[in-house]
Amino acid sequence: MTLFDWIKQQFHTLTVDKSRPKRNHRDHHHDYHQRKRLVDQSQKTNNDQKSPYAIQADNPATTLPEIKQSVDQVSPVTMAQSQVTFFYLDENHQIIKSPDILVGNQGESFHFKLPRFKNHYLVAIDHFTNHFLAYDQDVTLHFALKEGLPVMVYTVDFDTGQILQPVKIISDKMCQKYEITAPKIDHFRVINSTGKKYGLFDNRTHGIIFYYRKEDWETVQPVAYFVRLNKHHLVFNEPNGYQLKTGLPANIIIKVFARIDTSNNKSWLNIGGFEWIENQHLEPSDPPIHNLIASMTKTSRNRVMLTGAVDFVPGQSISTFDKPYGKQAGKLLDGTKISIIATIVDDQNLIWYELENHQVIPKGYIKIDHG
Structure with missing residues (x-):
């Protein structure tokens, strides 16, 4: 290597060394401006800390909750x-x-x-x-x-049609059960009934009828025939009942409507309404042609001016006739006030009262006013 080459090499070395500090200076200069920008940004951020939504460049993650909170405040609320x-x-x-x-x-x-x-x-x-x-x-x-409509319980004498006891009314709430038994009535027995004796109370009225018969009436038979009385007969309000005030003379021909045999071995005949005679001292007969009593030939009539009232069975009616032993003309309820215009006596000494309408009624069924 020549001296010149060595000097050149050394010169080159020195040139390289001098250039590195210059590059380092440029690098330092770049870092200075970068730091300056960061410092400026930091100062700006510090000056803006009054805003809750400021972003910290040094630690961006710390700003996420604040950003989320801001979003929640402006989002619509979901109703529960x-x-x-x-x-x-x-x-x-x-x-x-x-x-x-x-x-x-x-x-x-x-x-x-x-x-x-x-x-x-x-x-x-x-x-x-x-x-x-x-x-x-x-x-x-x-x-x-709700309350159901009632069940009505009736007790009826089968043979006379009379109501034996006041109507019984049974009620309860809807859909509740009912079961009805026949009431016990002294001297009567139940022989039949109509209507449902058990069921549920509902929105309809139910009726139950119990039919009774006198306990000593063994046989009851509807009939239709005529008999002639061979002797004078007492008249009763019912079989084995009490005696009415008037009787029937011998030889009269009357129609029979029913026959009843009782437990005391007696037989009774119904001759109309609530009038009964014993089934004895009589014989079958043909219907009368003219008069219901063949032997009556004359009557005597006397004018009178009397007042009175029908005296029969309480709550019941008695028949009136167009003439003594004639055809039925009407009915009068027990207690009815009447005016009498004449008395009629037949040839068997039975007395009849003639009323204002010229109908007649046996004397025994009238109570005369006195005074």
Whole structure:
């Protein structure tokens, strides 16, 4: 190597060394401006700390919660939902209908139409509401059974048609069971009935009729024939009953409507209404052609001016006739006030009263006013 080459090499070396500090200076200069920008940015940030939404460049992650909070404040609020359940219970706390469930947003109102039941009516409501709240709600509606229409119980004498006891009225709530037994009535026995003796109370009136017969009446037979009386007969209000005030003379021909045999071995004949004679001292007869009594040939009539009242069986009526032993012309209720214009005496000394309408009635059924 020549001296010149060595010097050149050394010169080159020195040139390289001198150039590195210059590059380093440029690098330092670049770092200075970069740091300056960061410092300026930091100072700007410090000056803007009053804003809650400022971003810290040195630690960007710390600003995420603040940014999220800002977004939440401007997002729409989601409403909470809840439900209201309606329960329907009877008087025994038994379910009468499956529950109804309404669902809606908190704070909303709703209109709920209560159901109607055929056999129940509403008596109370627990915790009623018409708004959805933040929590679920239960509403309990209490119902009671309606009253069913009554069951009417009648007791009737089968042979006379009389009502033996006041009508009995039985009532209870809808759908409740009833079972009716015949009332016990002294000296009568039940022989038949109509109507359902058991069932449920509902929206209809039910009627039950129990038919009775005198307990000593063994046989009751409707008949239709005529008899001639061979002797004078007493007349009674019913078989084995009490004696009426007038009787029937011998040889009269009368029609029989029913025959009853009683437990004391007697037989009775119904001759109309509430009049009965014993089935003895008589014989079958053909219907009369003219008069119902063949042997009566004359009567005497005397004019009078009397007042009185029918004296028969309380609540019952007595027949009137167009003439003594003639055809039935009408009826008069026991206690009816009457005016008498004449007395008629037949040839068997039976007395009849002639009324203002010229109908006649036996004397024994009239109570004359005195004084």
